[in-house]
Amino acid sequence: MARQGDAQLQQSADPLRQRIIEAADELYYAHGFRAVGMDALRQHAGVSLKRLYTVFPSKESIVLAVLDYRHTMWADEIAAAVAQEGTPRARLLAIYDYLAGWFRSDSFRGCVFINAFGELATESPAVATKAADHKREFRRFMEQLATEAGFSEELGDQLMLLAEGAQTTAAITGDSAMALKARRAAEALLSVAESTRTHSVR
Amino acid sequence: MARQGDAQLQQSADPLRQRIIEAADELYYAHGFRAVGMDALRQHAGVSLKRLYTVFPSKESIVLAVLDYRHTMWADEIAAAVAQEGTPRARLLAIYDYLAGWFRSDSFRGCVFINAFGELATESPAVATKAADHKREFRRFMEQLATEAGFSEELGDQLMLLAEGAQTTAAITGDSAMALKARRAAEALLSVAESTRTHSVR
DNA sequence: AGGGTCGGAGAACGTTCGTTCTCCGTGGTC
DNA sequence: GACCACGGAGAACGAACGTTCTCCGACCCT
Numbered sequence: 001m002a003r004q005g006d007a008q009l010q011q012s013a014d015p016l017r018q019r020i021i022e023a024a025d026e027l028y029y030a031h032g033f034r035a036v037g038m039d040a041l042r043q044h045a046g047v048s049l050k051r052l053y054t055v056f057p058s059k060e061s062i063v064l065a066v067l068d069y070r071h072t073m074w075a076d077e078i079a080a081a082v083a084q085e086g087t088p089r090a091r092l093l094a095i096y097d098y099l100a101g102w103f104r105s106d107s108f109r110g111c112v113f114i115n116a117f118g119e120l121a122t123e124s125p126a127v128a129t130k131a132a133d134h135k136r137e138f139r140r141f142m143e144q145l146a147t148e149a150g151f152s153e154e155l156g157d158q159l160m161l162l163a164e165g166a167q168t169t170a171a172i173t174g175d176s177a178m179a180l181k182a183r184r185a186a187e188a189l190l191s192v193a194e195s196t197r198t199h200s201v202r
Numbered sequence: 203m204a205r206q207g208d209a210q211l212q213q214s215a216d217p218l219r220q221r222i223i224e225a226a227d228e229l230y231y232a233h234g235f236r237a238v239g240m241d242a243l244r245q246h247a248g249v250s251l252k253r254l255y256t257v258f259p260s261k262e263s264i265v266l267a268v269l270d271y272r273h274t275m276w277a278d279e280i281a282a283a284v285a286q287e288g289t290p291r292a293r294l295l296a297i298y299d300y301l302a303g304w305f306r307s308d309s310f311r312g313c314v315f316i317n318a319f320g321e322l323a324t325e326s327p328a329v330a331t332k333a334a335d336h337k338r339e340f341r342r343f344m345e346q347l348a349t350e351a352g353f354s355e356e357l358g359d360q361l362m363l364l365a366e367g368a369q370t371t372a373a374i375t376g377d378s379a380m381a382l383k384a385r386r387a388a389e390a391l392l393s394v395a396e397s398t399r400t401h402s403v404r
Numbered sequence: 405a406g407g408g409t410c411g412g413a414g415a416a417c418g419t420t421c422g423t424t425c426t427c428c429g430t431g432g433t434c
Numbered sequence: 435g436a437c438c439a440c441g442g443a444g445a446a447c448g449a450a451c452g453t454t455c456t457c458c459g460a461c462c463c464t
Contacts, residue, residue: 032321034236038422048442049423059422115320117374118312119234128374135374158364158387161380165367172319172330172337178363185360185391192390239451250412251453261452409462420451426444433437 017055017065020045025066029112033063033119060124063116067130070112075137088149089190095142095163096183103166103176110171111164138163151193159186219257219267222247227268231314235265235321262326265318269332272314277339290351291392297344297365298385305368305378312373313366340365353395361388 023045027036038059042049056062081098085091102108109115113131121128139160146156166182169175225247229238240261244251258264283300287293304310311317315333323330341362348358368384371377 031324032236034234034321034421035325037420039420049444050425050441053423054441109323110316110320111370114312114316114370114374118317119236119321121311121374122233123237131374132376135371139371139375154383154386157383158390161364161367161371161384161387162360163367164370165363165365168313168316168366168370169337169341169363172316172323172333173341174334181356181359182363184356185363188360188394189387189390192394236451240453241451251414252411252455255453256411405464407463410460412459413457414455415457416455417453418451419453421449423447425446427442429442430440432439434435 014055016047016051020047020052020055020062021065021069024062025069025112026107028063028066029109029115030107033116060126063120063124064126064130067113067116067127067134071130071134071137074134075141078138078141082145092142092145092149092159092190093183093186095159096166096179096186099163099166099170099182100176100179103170103179108171108176111167114168135164151190155189155193158189162186162189216257218249218253222249222254222257222264223267223271225249226264227271227314228309230265230268231311231317232309235318262328265322265326266328266332269315269318269329269336273332273336273339276336277343280340280343284347294344294347294351294361294392295385295388297361298368298381298388301365301368301372301384302378302381305372305381310373310378313369316370337366353392357391357395360391364388364391 020041024036024041027041027044038049038052041062042052045052056065078095078098081094082091085094113134116127117131121131139157142160142163143153143156146159147153162182162185166178170178222243226238226243229243229246240251240254243264244254247254258267280297280300283296284293287296315336318329319333323333341359344362344365345355345358348361349355364384364387368380372380
């Protein structure tokens with residue numbers, strides 16, 4: 001048992017593995033998954049093909065590792081964005097400011113889980129599951145934020161839908177102002193919810 | 203000039219062309235674009251490879267034709283869904299009931315433009331443009347619906363974001379109830395907007 | 405009836421894919 | 435100094451890709 005813990009720790013700290021994942025993340029996110037071959041990945045990661053296959057048994061396992069990597073990165077960053085806000089209202093709106101910064105980055109190309117789902121879900125059930133898990137967890141996160149602020153779970157779902165819509169629309173149209181539009185919609189939903197709030201905040 | 207018009211008319215009425223597009227639409231939408239080869243398309247359309255290439259010069263041109271096909275289908279259907287509603291409020295909410303029906307269909311796998319963008323946008327600028335055009339037109343459609351009902355354009359943008367978020371979330375999680383959640387959010391936004399409406403409906 | 409265009413089936417072409425293998429140099433161990 | 439485990443570069447492999455070509459049978463025109 002302790003051995004397993006060590007192995008996991010070592011795995012996520014393995015610099016070679018991490019380098020491959022980050023290179024794969026950049027290429028897959030920028031060009032799509034099938035568009036990037038193992039040779040391009042090998043070159044971009046600066047790793048020989050042989051070593052690549054000692055760390056990962058297949059391309060699919062790399063894709064799944066990239067999705068894990070993106071998931072924890074996303075979870076950590078939105079948690080941090082929320083954590084630095086004081087009021088329940090500000091905590092619920094923090095997500096849209098985080099999105100605004102993300103949308104403005106040069107590499108932004110939408111949500112990698114949506115992209116992976118569209119391209120690979122049918123042929124790789126593992127990818128489909130990971131994408132569903134990611135969205136489910138984000139939904140739970142927003143629901144929790146909502147209930148902690150004394151609102152209904154439903155409000156969390158609604159704020160989640162706005163965030164999702166902003167991601168895809170900003171990606172395709174290139175209009176990073178979608179984050180602000182989603183924020184203003186969220187503010188309006190909050191103002192409705194506040195007038196029918198179930199309980200006062202603890 | 204009249205000849206060009208004839209050619210266009212004939213083109214969109216060409217049953218062979220239409221059969222190829224519909225077969226391609228089914229396969230691309232279900233499995234992704236790169237995952238479906240020309241041979242699978244040939245087989246599913248019941249058309250020889252030679253004839254396929256007399257109608258379309260390349261795979262990319264088929265992809266673009268499929269996107270055109272989906273765009274007009276989408277535009278016609280949401281226009282029809284809106285048209286059978288009487289009140290401005292019902293017209294604005296009709297989109298979510300249309301989405302609910304779509305989400306429940308077996309073949310539903312999200313928005314094909316989002317999927318195409320994620321998979322092909324980097325390598326095919328034409329695909330990226332068509333996806334952006336589609337989203338831009340849907341946004342304009344919702345904005346127009348909103349202003350016709352006496353609301354701000356901004357409200358139309360917000361309702362659009364909810365619809366987009368519902369599409370991706372329903373696709374990935376398989377939860378068709380997202381349409382209803384988006385609808386309830388839209389109702390809340392409408393109730394806010396009604397209290398600050400700029401002008402009465404004509 | 406015979407000449408010629410058309411299209412079907414599918415082989416062929418060159419490329420690229422994911423994955424494995426071969427060759428070879430290097431560095432550590434007894 | 436001989437041995438060996440390791441890893442780098444990239445060739446090799448079979449499959450699949452998008453696209454073109456070859457062959458051949460079926461139908462049209464006069």
